[in-house]
């Protein structure tokens with residue numbers, strides 16, 4: 001029967017007694033997605049260019065991984081719900097994958113399968129939020145999903161700096177000063193996004209000793225463990241678990257270039273049973289009961305992915321990354337508003353200081369990135385999104401042709417916005433260009 005119109009409800013009727021949860025807005029406000037997509041809002045996109053970085057030219061995954069997923073689908077064995085901690089074979093395969101250099105080997109039951117590394121971050125933070133006054137130490141710059149989830153779970157965020165002049169080592173004095181009796185954990189990102197460094201054995205040992213001194217757990221985010229192309233080897237933090245408990249987070253998103261597959265893990269390196277004693281393991285298992293399990297298909301495929309991917313796949317990709325770093329440094333010589341203090345040896349980014357003093361009418365990193373998207377359809381992450389003002393992050397995990405196009409667009413943007421030479425003060429700072437030459 002047709003409505004007479006009087007039954008229609010209105011948004012502003014006073015009868016409605018529900019409203020949105022403001023806490024989600026506070027947490028989402030600091031996410032990378034919110035900030036980057038916010039830049040698109042005022043874009044006109046009338047420059048006729050496709051948006052970069054594209055997904056079409058990024059590195060491809062290996063056929064072994066694709067085959068493993070196809071076989072899992074065809075097997076018909078992965079159509080039901082998986083157990084909350086993950087299926088045994090996947091947990092066993094991740095333990096084997098991580099065990100290489102660990103003095104105390106992980107057992108399958110020390111591993112939990114998650115929906116990518118991000119879900120592992122969410123679960124570990126929720127599990128440590130028992131004390132209402134809890135705080136967590138996060139790196140600056142860092143990966144904002146930690147901040148967002150801590151805010152969402154009511155855990156206070158405290159920052160410690162990474163030091164550009166010391167290979168982005170952790171400022172351990174600042175870290176110690178930031179901690180107090182309510183500090184639950186420190187987060188370490190190694191290999192490091194966005195700085196592109198890899199921590200030495202000695203530095204990691206100092207971090208473990210500091211964690212022991214402070215009585216806190218180390219959360220080691222090793223999601224980029226397969227994206228290492230410098231001289232320095234990657235050292236897993238789990239090696240130091242006899243000094244302080246370590247929760248290792250990882251996934252196949254970066255190494256296998258399949259972030260959309262959403263499969264990752266959390267491994268408990270705690271041979272002394274400290275986390276169990278504190279009830280953290282129980283909390284992790286409870287949290288896993290509360291959330292949807294990651295796809296059974298991907299869990300079924302995971303052992304084959306981890307065991308059958310040839311080392312040459314990573315070697316080839318990392319060699320290409322190294323070439324991309326060299327190409328980037330070459331091209332940055334002509335873009336003097338950007339300065340990279342350290343050649344990355346891992347991950348797929350360049351972390352660059354932005355010098356707004358050589359640019360006309362660019363206020364800061366966010367302004368730079370917003371205008372760049374609008375004029376060139378080129379997306380860079382503004383440093384503020386990762387905790388550092390007047391830095392920017394460029395993605396370089398792409399084919400050479402696209403990377404050249406990235407720098408062509410950056411150069412055009414710079415040429416249009418460069419301050420005229422006469423306007424640069426004599427006796428001022430050395431130009432960024434001079435500084436770039438100094439570090440190559």
Ligand SMILES: Cc1ncc(COP(=O)(O)O)c(C=O)c1O
Nearest residue numbers: 116117118143193223251253259
């Ligand atoms: C340091 C760090 N941790 C975790 C993640 C998320 O990984 P995943 O895609 O497996 O959830 C990212 C993604 O960029 C990252 O940079």
